[in-house]
Amino acid sequence: MNSIAQLLLVTALTSTTPILLAAGSDGSPTGAEPSPSTSSAGPLQFSREFAPVPGLVWPMEMPLREELCLNGKWQFQPVASPPDWTAGEDGPPALTDPNPDAWDATPIKIPSPWNMNTLDSFGASDSADYRSFPSYPASWEKAEMAWLRREFTVPSDWAGRRLVLHFEAVAGDCEVRVNGKVVGRNFDKFLPFEVDVTDAVRFDAPNELLVGIRAVHFFDQPGRFGFKTYPSGAWWSELINGIWQDVFLLALPPTRVADVFVQSMLDAGELRADVELRNDAPAALDVRVEARVVPWLPSGETDVLLAPEERGRFDDETVIAFPPTPPVRLEPGATQTLNLAHAVSDELKKWTPTNPNLYGLLVEVKAGETVIDRRMTRFGWRQFGFDQDQRFTLNGEPLRMNIELCHFFGIAHMTPRHAWAWYQMLKDCNVNTVRLHGFPHPRFYLDLADEMGLLVHDETAIYGSGANFNVDLPITWERYADHTARLVRRDRNHAS
Numbered sequence: 160m161n162s163i164a165q166l167l168l169v170t171a172l173t174s175t176t177p178i179l180l181a182a183g184s185d186g187s188p189t190g191a192e193p194s195p196s197t198s199s200a201g202p203l204q205f206s207r208e209f210a211p212v213p214g215l216v217w218p219m220e221m222p223l224r225e226e227l228c229l230n231g232k233w234q235f236q237p238v239a240s241p242p243d244w245t246a247g248e249d250g251p252p253a254l255t256d257p258n259p260d261a262w263d264a265t266p267i268k269i270p271s272p273w274n275m276n277t278l279d280s281f282g283a284s285d286s287a288d289y290r291s292f293p294s295y296p297a298s299w300e301k302a303e304m305a306w307l308r309r310e311f312t313v314p315s316d317w318a319g320r321r322l323v324l325h326f327e328a329v330a331g332d333c334e335v336r337v338n339g340k341v342v343g344r345n346f347d348k349f350l351p352f353e354v355d356v357t358d359a360v361r362f363d364a365p366n367e368l369l370v371g372i373r374a375v376h377f378f379d380q381p382g383r384f385g386f387k388t389y390p391s392g393a394w395w396s397e398l399i400n401g402i403w404q405d406v407f408l409l410a411l412p413p414t415r416v417a418d419v420f421v422q423s424m425l426d427a428g429e430l431r432a433d434v435e436l437r438n439d440a441p442a443a444l445d446v447r448v449e450a451r452v453v454p455w456l457p458s459g460e461t462d463v464l465l466a467p468e469e470r471g472r473f474d475d476e477t478v479i480a481f482p483p484t485p486p487v488r489l490e491p492g493a494t495q496t497l498n499l500a501h502a503v504s505d506e507l508k509k510w511t512p513t514n515p516n517l518y519g520l521l522v523e524v525k526a527g528e529t530v531i532d533r534r535m536t537r538f539g540w541r542q543f544g545f546d547q548d549q550r551f552t553l554n555g556e557p558l559r560m561n562i563e564l565c566h567f568f569g570i571a572h573m574t575p576r577h578a579w580a581w582y583q584m585l586k587d588c589n590v591n592t593v594r595l596h597g598f599p600h601p602r603f604y605l606d607l608a609d610e611m612g613l614l615v616h617d618e619t620a621i622y623g624s625g626a627n628f629n630v631d632l633p634i635t636w637e638r639y640a641d642h643t644a645r646l647v648r649r650d651r652n653h654a655s
Contacts, residue, residue, distance in 0.1 A: 207464055207468075208468065209574065209576075210573065210574040210575065210576070211467050211468045211575060211576075212405060212575060212601075212603055213470075213606075214226050214228060214407065215325060215407055215409065216409070217473070217519075217535040218472070218473075219453075219473055219475075219519075219521060219533060219535050220533045220534060220535055223412055223530070223531070223532050223533050224409065224410065224411055224412070224532070224533070224534075225314075225317065225409070225410045226407050226408065226409050226410070227311065227313075227314075227407065227408040227410075228405070228406070228407055229269070229309065229311055229324075229368070229406040229407060229408055230269050230270060230405055230406060231268070231269060231309070232266040232267070232268060232269075232309075233266060233267050233268075233269050233307045233308060233309040233402075234262040234263070234266060234267075234307065234308040234309065235262065235263045235265070235266065235267040235273060235299070235305060235306075235307055235308075236257050236258065236261055236262050236263060236305060236306045236307075236308070237263070237273075237298065237299060237302035237304070237305045238254060238255055238257075238302070238304035238305055238306065239304075240252060240303050240304060246376065246377075246379055246386075247379055247380060247381045247386060251332070251373060251377040251378055252304070252373070252377060254304050254306075254334065254371045254372075254373055257306040257308070257369065257371075262308065263296065263299075265295060265296055267295065267307060267401070269307070269309075269402050269406060270327075270402055270403050270404045270405055270406070270573075271401065271402075271403060271570075272330060272399035272400055272401040272403045273295060273299045273302060273305060273400055273401040274299060274300050274301075274302065274398070274399065274400050274401070275295075275399065275569060275570065276294060276295040276296075276297065276299060276300055302400070303373070303374040303376070303377070303400065304371075304372065304373045304374065305371070305372055305400070305401070306369055306370070306371050306372075307369070307370045307371075307372070307401070307402060308367065308368065308369050308370075309368050310365040310366060310367055310368070311365065311366050311368060311408060312365050312366070313360050313361075313362050313366065313408070314410075315362055317362075317410040318362060319413070320357075320410040320411055320412060320413065321355060321357050321410075321411045321412070321413055321415075321439050322355070322356050322357045322360055322408060322409070322410060322411075323353050323354065323355050323356065323357075323408070323409045323411055324337075324342075324343070324353065324354045324356050324368075324406070324407075324408055324409075325351060325352075325353050325406070325407045325408075325409055326345070326351060326352055326353075326354075326402065326404070326406055327351050327404035327405045327406070327601065327602065328347075328348065328349050328350060328351065328402075328403055328404035328601070329345060329347075329348070329352075329370070329372065329401070329402050329403070329404075330348040330349075330372070330375075330396070330399045330400050330401055330402075330403050331348065331372040331373055331374055331375055331400050331401070332344075332345075332346050332372065332373040332374075332375060332377070332378065333345040333346070333370060333371070333372050334370070334371040334372075335354050335368075335369070335370055336367075336368070336369040336370075336371070337356045337359040337360060337366060337367070337368055337369075338359055338360070338361065338366055338367055339367070340359045342354050342355070342356050342359050343355075346375075346378075346389070346638065347389075347390070347638075347641070347642055347645065348375065348390075348391075348392065348396060348399070348598075348620065349390070349392065349396070349598050349599040349620050349642070349646075350599055350642065350645040350646060350649060351602075351645070351649060352645075353409075355439075356408075357439075370402060372400060372401060372402075374400050375389050375391070379629075380629050380632060381629065382628075382629030382630065382631045382632065383629075383631055384626070384627075384628060384629065384630060384631075385626060385627030385628045385629050385630075386627055386629055387627050387628050387629060387635075388628075388629050388632055388634055388635045388638065389635070389638045390598070390619060390620035390621045390622075390638065390639060390642045391620060391622075392597050392598030392620035392622060393566065393567065393596065393597030393598055393620075393622060394566075394597075395567060395568050395569050396567070396597065396598045396620065399569075403573075404601055411532075412524075412531050412532040413438070413439045413440040414436070414437070414438045414439070414440050414444050414446060414489060414524065414526070414531055414532065415436070415437060415439075415524065415531075415532040415534070416434060416435070416436060416437075416522050416524060416532055416533075416534035417435045417436065417437035417494060418433075418434075418435040418648070419432060419433070419434055419435070419520065419522060419534060419536040419652070420432065420433040420651060420652065421520055421536055421538040421652050423538065423539065423540050423541055423542055424542065425509075425540070425541070425542040425554055425555065426542060426544075426555065428502055428503055428504065429500055429501065429502055429503060430452070430479065430500070430501050430503050430507070430540070431498070431499065431500045432450065432481075432498075432499040432500075432520055432522075432536075433496055433497070433498055433499075434448055434450070434496065434497045434498075434499060434522055435494055435495070435496045436448070436487070436489060436494065436495050436496070436497065436524065437489075437493075437494045438489035438490065438491060438492065438493050438494075439491075439492065440491060441491055442491060443488055443489060443490045443491060444488070444489050444526055445486045445487070445488050445489075445526065446486065446487060446489060446524050446525060446526050446531070447483050447484050447485065447486045447487070447524075447525050448483070448484045448497055448499070448522060448523065448524055448525075449480075449481065449483045449484075449522075449523045449525060450480075450481040450499055450520060450521065450522045450523070451477045451478075451479065451480045451481065451520075451521055452477070452478045452479040452480075452506075452507070452518050452519070452520055452521075453473050453474050453475060453476060453477060453478060453518065453519050453521060454473070454474045454476060454478060454516075454517075454518055454519075455471055455472075455473055455474075455516075455517035455518055455519060455537060456471050456472055456473070456474050457470070457471040457517075457610060458470055458471045458472075463576065463579065463580050463583075464576075466579050467574075467575035467576050467578075467579045467607075470610060471610065473519045473521075473535065478506050478507065478518065479501055479503070479506050479507070481499050481501050483525075484497055484499070503540070507540035508540065509540055509541060509554050510539030510540055510541040510609075510612075510654045511541070511553065511554065511612065512591040512612040512613060512614065513612065514612070515539070515609065515610060515611060515612035515654065516539065516540065517537055517538070517539050517609060517610065517654060518537070518538060518539070518540065519535050519536065519537050519538075520535070520536045520537075520538060521533060521534075521535050522534045522535075522536070536652055537609070537652065537654075538652050538653075538654060539609065539653075539654025539655075541553060541554055541654055542554055542555070553614075558591075560591060560592040560614065561589060561590045561591050561592060562590070562592040562593070562594055562616065563585050563588075563590045563592070563593050563594070564593075564594040564596050565581065565593075565594075565596065566596055566597065567595075567596065567597060567598070567600060573601070575603045575607060578603060578604050578607050579607055579611075582607055582608065582611050582613055583611070585613065586611060586612070586613070590613075591612070591613060591614060592613065592614040592615070592616060593608060593613050593614070593615055593616065594615075594616035594618070595615060595616065595617060595618055596618060597618060597620070597622050598618065598619070598620035598622065599617070599618070599619065599620060599646050599649070599650075602649070605617075605650055605653045605655055606653075608653070608655035609653050609654045609655045613655055614655055615653070615655040617646070617650055619639075619642060619643055619646055620642060621639055621642065621643070
């Protein structure tokens with residue numbers, strides 16, 4: 160099957176054809192459930208996992224780090240907006256507490272916005288080339304505030320670790336509660352955020368997770384040039400509400416690697432890494448860091464149904480070993496960044512669109528001789544720049560960028576199967592760069608670009624065809640700065 164046919168197949172699977180989906184290993188759905196069909200042929204049986212996305216914990220990090228995916232069926236409770244509320248005149252309405260007896264009989268499937276049952280709310284019910292699903296009650300379309308609820312159980316052997324809720328993206332002003340306690344808030348539609356819930360969870364019974372969301376338009380304020388006080392993105396993203404990307408519960412070591420920034424300095428012949436350490440243990444601890452580079456082994460899978468699932472793994476062979484750092488003392492609650500560097504000659508193969516070679520930097524934290532944490536970061540040995548003639552360069556050589564743009568329109572684009580087939584079509588057409596237009600796309604778009612050899616034009620959501628931004632208010636610029644910093648931190652290690 161050629162790549163264009165593959166893309167058409169995946170678009171069909173993710174759009175106009177209702178799909179009966181297999182359940183995940185825990186019995187929860189791995190994608191959206193089928194919507195009613197008007198086709199005389201009946202629904203298409205699709206037995207594979209609909210939207211296969213790897214978790215956040217790499218196998219080489221286990222068992223020091225573990226995760227529990229909280230996707231699946233949640234309860235949903237819309238909250239009525241005040242009838243006399245006026246946009247731009249009144250402040251954001253309060254999100255009243257959920258009524259324990261008012262949960263909707265229809266569950267919501269996470270990840271998905273609650274208001275994408277049809278395209279009616281987007282003003283183009285019959286003009287698009289796909290049908291949105293899952294099928295939710297029509298009343299949800301008008302909801303601008305809501306509570307979402309589920310229960311989760313923490314494995315008993317996670318005791319003693321830091322327990323962190325990780326949300327890949329929640330559209331709206333968000334409040335997170337665990338067992339009735341407010342544990343975190345977030346205001347951004349597109350980027351990940353984490354909430355430490357260690358002190359709120361219990362191990363002897365199920366835990367209640369509540370997520371309350373208010374539509375961002377409640378925060379509009381008229382100004383000289385517009386009314387939006389936040390990054391809104393493009394047409395589709397402006398209007399969605401809800402938990403539209405994955406949710407995980409992470410079990411992390413109390414003393415751990417909090418972040419890694421890998422820098423491939425080809426012109427200096429040096430691989431650098433900034434390793435941020437964090438100590439959430441109650442006592443100070445002396446630790447040292449060891450790091451090594453291992454190759455990424457791609458699966459080489461080319462079938463459109465298998466490629467997003469069977470993508471590759473890290474080899475255990477060490478290509479580069481950094482010398483151990485001297486011991487450092489981490490006080491309780493402290494963070495410290497260590498700067499690692501190693502000379503590189505020909506140990507690493509360059510990443511290019513033709514040969515997308517990838518590696519992993521495995522960082523270990525040791526207390527004495529005991530490994531207390533491992534963190535894996537995937538990267539490519541590559542460097543972008545400009546030459547004296549202002550031509551764009553990759554690895555010191557001028558590169559002509561043949562660029563493709565695709566507008567993100569929701570369900571049809573929310574699976575790696577679509578992204579993989581689209582990218583393969585671009586590769587077959589000699590395209591080497593993709594513009595992820597209008598707002599930060601889900602993380603798998605960059606993961607697949609790394610693996611398949613596409614440069615990415617990464618965009619913030621500080622965008623809008625109408626340019627309706629209130630740039631007179633300081634809060635607008637504060638949200639822009641926060642959004643941009645979070646995008647850079649999320650994507651800075653990608654080879655693409």
